[in-house]
Amino acid sequence: MNLGDIYKPVQGDLEKVERSLEEIADSEFQLLAQLLTYTLKNGGKRIRPALTLLSAKFYGYDLNTLIPIAMAIELLHTATLVHDDIVDNSPVRRGRPTVSCAWGENRALLLGDYLFAKAGSLAASTGNLRVIKLFSQTLMTISGGELRQTGVTFDLKRAREHYFDWISAKTACLFSAATESGAILSQAPEEAIDAMRDYGHNLGMGFQIVDDVLDFVGEEDELGKPVGSDLREGAVTLPSILFAKSNPKDNLIQAVIEKRDAESVVLAVEKIRDSPVIGECLALASDFCFRARRAVEKLPDNSARQSLLELAAYIIERRK
């Protein structure tokens, strides 16, 4: 099972999204064009716009509003990545220097702002106020969540709960905005909109947990960044939390948080990779994907539903 097969019911529409994203990059002054090309032709999986397109396939949809919102969702995602890479001081993403690393933090900051604006403008072009409001609410949740995260000091007792709040704000929120906006724009009935939102949220939770697992067990050339990047950047994710919980006498994670030196990070990655917590994390991710599948089973049976079900399986099995 690969993404190409899963995207099949919306392949043509997704290509339109891709071409329209390329056109954005063509239409501006030179520096901006360079930055946009670099950022938008990035080899991303395009899961979020595919979700929007698939979610609209159950009722009557209009490509004139659907393509712009799918683009807006992808641009919002891209903008948050560009800003996150400044905040996390990340050198590499998808195998290439980050914008802030290649062009400097100031340009990365302003590019992110421009992408937010372009995304907002595309959302506005749908003419659908409910979608526009959902869109700005989503950015508030994402930036508010990241801000909250900067104030969190590691507290093992509350770490797991914090982690779920955090990934809900940073990832699941945008996944559910992607599916919900597709449902709204296809005139789906309220129960179907609820189901699609529910699907998106749970898929996003599962997706992020797997992302955080891959940061321990993945291969650098598949991930496009070094293994252990999260710990190196100070992000204590689910594998570390579960490891600390099940090894209360081992101060491995505490040492990484305090020192953040290469040696402690390498040691922590090795220990966690070979521990049972990886399996526990994947079981939790599977739980979320199970809930996602259950939500989507309420929808009419068609090839898009099949794709959404397969996507929920794919994100657990993926290697990158």
Place this chain on the structure above:
Amino acid sequence: MNLGDIYKPVQGDLEKVERSLEEIADSEFQLLAQLLTYTLKNGGKRIRPALTLLSAKFYGYDLNTLIPIAMAIELLHTATLVHDDIVDNSPVRRGRPTVSCAWGENRALLLGDYLFAKAGSLAASTGNLRVIKLFSQTLMTISGGELRQTGVTFDLKRAREHYFDWISAKTACLFSAATESGAILSQAPEEAIDAMRDYGHNLGMGFQIVDDVLDFVGEEDELGKPVGSDLREGAVTLPSILFAKSNPKDNLIQAVIEKRDAESVVLAVEKIRDSPVIGECLALASDFCFRARRAVEKLPDNSARQSLLELAAYIIERRK
């Protein structure tokens, strides 16, 4: 003539905007509440929301849409200031440490994003698609303009033209969005909307030129930041450009651009302050304000029009 008198026709509405801005700060988690309080209770002049409110006073307006857009315009302005202070590495604004200086660049970046989102959400709450599109277009122009500015190397031949493009994107654009959105939401006829946009643009151009003059001739305690901050941060504004043009043998400005040391900045500020270019700049600012007044004279005569005319005079005379 002071702002309090000029704002009189919309005093009650402006107080509502102020209170509603305070309420935003009250409603979130602690770190965000602190940051919002610090940023929004900032002693700003509130010129932009006042412009929106005054611009709506000529036809039929509804406070339920007008207060949100006035707030949105002020929040968008605030967000760009928070991000600009990161880009320019500014230590002080309005007599206090900048957010990036007091809380760090990461929090400032995320706070700015949050403010953009909140602003977008308020703009969306007007339910007026034309205003929502104007709003996102404005943020694109502002961030695109700043991005362009990061790629500009000083070229005396094109410096004046560049400067006008730059301040049009960074300041006049938001002033005209403020007046245009007030006009749109008050159901003004198209010619009146054009006139209000024209007024806002020209007022903004004049306002920014005076701002740039005050950076040379103002008093630190009135400005809320040290004199010469622009040159120190590498911003070559109209007074420096006109000085370089009228003193082709003096390499004062070139020296500041190359060295950016305290000594060259102090020398440049002294020389420019005592030169005729200050008068030339103010004459250009007056020209823009004259055009602003001419635009607004096309509107029905009432107390709001009187205020807009007085505002165009005020911004030339102001000391801060």
